[in-house]
Amino acid sequence: MTTLVLAATLALGQAPEANPVHAVTDIAHDFSFYFDGRFGGQYIEPAGGRNVMNWGTLHEYDLSNANLLILQSAGTPCPYPAEDVDAVREFLAQGGGVLVLGDYATFRDETAYHLNDLVQAFGAQFAMEPAIGPLTASAALTDGEVETYGGKTxxxxxxxxxxxLVTDAAGRAVLARRSVGTGALIVGSRALAGHNPDASDDINASWWQPLLIAAASAKPVDPSTPPQGAYPEHLVEREGLRLQFSDYMEPYADIIFEIYAECRPVLEDIMGVPPAEGMLASLILLPTGGGGFSSGQTIGLGVWWGGFPDERYGMIELIGHEGAHSWVLPFPEPTWNEPIATYVGAHLAIRLGLVEQGRATIERCIEGGLEHDPDMDQADLANPEGLPNAVVWGKTFWLWEQLRAEEPEIVAKYFQAKRRLADPDVIDAYTMHDAAVVLSEAMGRDLFPWLNDHGVRVSRDEAAIRP
Ligand SMILES: [Zn+2]
Incomplete structure (x- = not known):
């Protein structure tokens, strides 16, 4: 019966309009840019379905108007408690489709892969053994090839x-499905789907799309009511900051807020100005060790970044980095937007007493740049196309350290001058040429010759800012 439904939908190729796919992708257990919309953009939306993200505690999400749930996580310390398993079982009993994408991995010195706590309840287990290529698909899935990024069995x-549905060369399962009540459960290797944050690699889309449509088909949804994404359900206001987190992130909330509160005034001192109007109003805790993001108003902090909570340095540097991204608005910095954020983060840590670690970050970046530009007179940050990242970072750190040796408050003076001169009513973009004008104002002398001597081809004629 299930094979027939699959085959019929494969032939159809598009979601029936009467019962479209309403998918919810869980990023509450493991945040990644790929699963924050890219997976849906590659495998659900092109076939006419809708996809939203759940950032909050899974068993508190309202699945009543969804018919497909996508669960995924790499090695994460985030648990899948019994309430989550019950919510998945209930959703399957209502006819929902559940896709669980994983590859066995553990977090730091843990021994368990927590996604197994979920799939084991339904008779599957992600195994340590790698999948050996080539992979073979069952006839019901596709007569074409199965692409993969490797992955496990x-x-x-x-x-x-x-x-x-898919086996490896040794005959071990890589993708399988079974009916649970009227619902469909699909368990498979995460390596069968894309992974590029720019959604440029929709591998296996020709069979993922009909497979997911078939999995969702047994649960009716109201097409006039799209599914709604959910942010973390805990919302706490503290000292003018909105802090958002799920149940899973709750153990980290107090300590991260304390560190943030310690960083905030020091960061303002380093930057020389308060954050731009409306910026840095909320903080969202992300279940990842992979970094964070800034949308201006909101910054996201990966709670396991840089060894946190055992290590404090990484969290302070990350708060400085993401904070700086919000601070520099309305105009992001040009070429050096990323390195300057970490440069601020490293100095934030130094001012908070983590001198050795902050200095080590700065020196490591400069050394990486010197490998590509030994005399710091070649790499042109005004025309960065083709420049290795290491030299963009290294040169940024080197230039700023040179200026800081002469003027210890150069970062503050620069951002004060930028706030004064980079007027969004007057200019529409902020380039390296503009940054050189602002930097010159901040230092109180013309830095164009110095920057050009160091290979940065800036010109006052090309700057929009005319002080
Ligand atoms: Zn960044």
Missing amino acids: IVLGAPTDWEV
Whole structure:
């Protein structure tokens, strides 16, 4: 029966308009830019479905108007408590489709892959054994090739009604499905889907799309009511900052807020100005060790970044980095937007007493740049196309350290001058030429010759800012 539904939908190729796919992708257990919309953009939306993200505690999300749930996580310390398993079981009983994408991995010195706590309840287990290529698909899935980024295998146990859809060269399962009540559960290797943050690699879309449509088909949804994404459900106001987190992130909320509160005035001192109007109003805790983001108003902090909570340095540097991104607005910095954010983060840590670690970050970046530009007179930050990242970072750190040796408050003076001169009513973009004008104002002398001597081809004629 399930094979027939799959085959019929494969032939159809598009979601029936009467019952479209309403998908919810869980990024509450493991945040990644890829699963924050790219997966849906590659495999659900092109086939006519809708996809939203759940950032909050899974068992508190309202799945009533969804018919597809996508669960995924790499090695994360984030648990899948029994309430989450119950919510998934309930959703399957209502006819929902559940896709679980994983590859066995552990977090730091843990021994468990927590996504197994979820799939084991339904008779599957992500295994440590890598999948050996080439992979073979069942006839019901595709007569074409199966692409993969590598990945690992799965072990299928009781109940034994699994339909294996993809196997590796040793005959081990890589993707399988079974019916649970009227719902459909698909468990498979995360390496069968794309992973580029720019959504440029929709591998296997020709069979993922109909497979997911079929999985969602048994649960009716109201097409006139799109599914709604959910942010973390805990919202706490503290000293003018909105702090957002899920149940899973709650153990980290107090300590991260304390560190943030310690960083905030020091950061303002380094930057020389308060954040731009309306910026840095909220902080969202992300279940990842992979960094963070800034949207201006909101900054996201990966709670396991840089060894946190065991290590404080990484969290302070990250707060400085993401904070700086919000601070520099309305105009992001030109070429050096990323390195300057970490430069601010490293100095924030130094001012908070982590001198050795902050200095080490600065020196490491400069050394990386010197490998490409030994005399710091070649790499042109005004025309960065083709420049290795290491030299963009290294040169940025080197230039700023040179200026800071002469003027210890150069960062503050620069951002004060930028706030005064980079008027969004007057200019529409902020380039390296403009940054050189602002930097000259901040230093009180013309830095154009100095920058050009160091290979940065800036010109006052090309600047929009005319002080
Ligand atoms: Zn950044």
